[in-house]
Amino acid sequence: MAAVTADQTTQGTAGTAEEAEAAHLATFDAAVAADDRIEPRDWMPEAYRASLVRQMAQHAHSEIIGMQPEANWISRAPSLRRKAILMAKVQDEAGHGLYLYSAAETLGTSREELLDKLHAGRQRYSSIFNYPTLTWADVGAIGWLVDGAAITNQVPLCRCSYGPYARAMVRICKEESFHQRQGYELLLALSHGTPAQHEMAQDAVNRWWWPSLMMFGPPDDASAHSAQSMAWKIKRHSNDELRRRFVDICVPQAQVLGLSLPDPDIRWNEKLGQHDYGAIDWTEFQEVLKGNGPCNEQRLTQRRKAHEEGAWVRDAAAAYADKHSARPGTAGAAAQPVEATA
Numbered sequence: 626m627a628a629v630t631a632d633q634t635t636q637g638t639a640g641t642a643e644e645a646e647a648a649h650l651a652t653f654d655a656a657v658a659a660d661d662r663i664e665p666r667d668w669m670p671e672a673y674r675a676s677l678v679r680q681m682a683q684h685a686h687s688e689i690i691g692m693q694p695e696a697n698w699i700s701r702a703p704s705l706r707r708k709a710i711l712m713a714k715v716q717d718e719a720g721h722g723l724y725l726y727s728a729a730e731t732l733g734t735s736r737e738e739l740l741d742k743l744h745a746g747r748q749r750y751s752s753i754f755n756y757p758t759l760t761w762a763d764v765g766a767i768g769w770l771v772d773g774a775a776i777t778n779q780v781p782l783c784r785c786s787y788g789p790y791a792r793a794m795v796r797i798c799k800e801e802s803f804h805q806r807q808g809y810e811l812l813l814a815l816s817h818g819t820p821a822q823h824e825m826a827q828d829a830v831n832r833w834w835w836p837s838l839m840m841f842g843p844p845d846d847a848s849a850h851s852a853q854s855m856a857w858k859i860k861r862h863s864n865d866e867l868r869r870r871f872v873d874i875c876v877p878q879a880q881v882l883g884l885s886l887p888d889p890d891i892r893w894n895e896k897l898g899q900h901d902y903g904a905i906d907w908t909e910f911q912e913v914l915k916g917n918g919p920c921n922e923q924r925l926t927q928r929r930k931a932h933e934e935g936a937w938v939r940d941a942a943a944a945y946a947d948k949h950s951a952r953p954g955t956a957g958a959a960a961q962p963v964e965a966t967a
């Protein structure tokens with residue numbers, strides 16, 4: 626964006642602070658209207674910054690908490706091939722969290738601060754990760770439905786108005802596509818396996834279907850942030866639009882899988898050119914958001930434990946970085962006091 630940077634705001638402005646603010650806002654609004662990207666050093670309204678931090682932090686937290694349900698099956702994967710794929714997928718989710726925490730840092734919030742808020746229960750992560758993985762087929766259902774829903778939601782975020790978030794999403798979406806395919810392929814194998822395997826696949830789809838629809842957030846008329854986020858082009862589509870798009874994608878895929886979706890009200894709506902679907906249990910969604918889902922407590926406890934147990938790794942990395950920057954010939958060395966030698 627060829628906008629005024631934060632540093633320039635105080636330089637050479639003849640008018641009042643209010644006039645300068647209004648000029649910046651006009652430049653920002655014009656950039657958003659023109660589909661330009663807002664970059665970290667560009668002026669932006671504080672509410673825009675706060676909304677981005679809220680969404681990006683929640684997204685980053687979802688990626689790292691989202692490692693837990695599937696990691697539960699790494700040691701019990703049925704073959705070496707499935708184990709290698711699952712390990713790679715879970716590692717990818719950690720990577721996504723790191724891209725997103727880094728992108729959030731460009732808005733002036735440290736990773737440490739965001740993690741502290743997650744651990745204190747002051748920031749959210751996606752409701753979907755508060756459900757248990759009861760059988761191996763759940764790994765397939767998560768790949769197909771949870772990663773599928775994530776892609777449907779996140780592809781439009783590649784066109785988000787904030788540059789670092791949009792660019793992080795490009796890479797994340799490529800990896801999520803692989804995750805979705807592996808889940809689909811896993812379910813296809815189970816669905817066409819023994820009757821017991823088919824039943825296990827169907828049971829997993831039955832349990833994950835409705836929580837996956839909840840990933841898109843509350844219905845549009847109850848979505849507090851959608852209108853403003855869409856005006857700022859952080860979000861490009863409403864929660865209900867994306868949810869319906871996801872149903873349209875899943876219906877033919879379920880047919881190929883030979884599995885049914887647990888909703889007798891799914892039917893083609895000729896007028897809309899899309900599928901209708903049954904009522905979502907929004908009470909269950911609100912309960913999960915309040916912390917009363919089946920695994921909320923387990924997920925946060927495990928996350929806090931992993932953070933505490935990883936303290937030595939962070940300390941070691943910081944000590945190494947300090948040592949490295951103190952070496953002669955490195956950029957950091959110039960700033961170090963030189964000890965006199967005898």
Ligand SMILES: CC(C)(COP(=O)(O)OP(=O)(O)OC[C@H]1O[C@@H](n2cnc3c(N)ncnc32)[C@H](O)[C@@H]1OP(=O)(O)O)[C@@H](O)C(=O)NCCC(=O)NCCSC(=O)Cc1ccccc1
Pocket residue numbers: 679680683684685687688691692718749750751752753767771772775778779839840841842843847848849850851854860864914
């Ligand atoms: C669509 C929405 C999630 C919500 O729209 P907004 O406009 O932001 O909010 P809206 O006004 O509609 O809602 C009002 C309140 O309700 C909250 N809330 C809503 N829905 C949920 C929910 N489902 N869970 C929990 N909370 C939810 C919402 O934050 C707000 O609360 P607040 O006022 O902040 O306290 C949006 O933030 C978004 O697109 N995020 C980016 C994508 C992203 O985060 N993806 C995560 C999955 S990544 C993944 O799966 C990859 C993976 C796969 C496999 C394994 C591992 C990893």
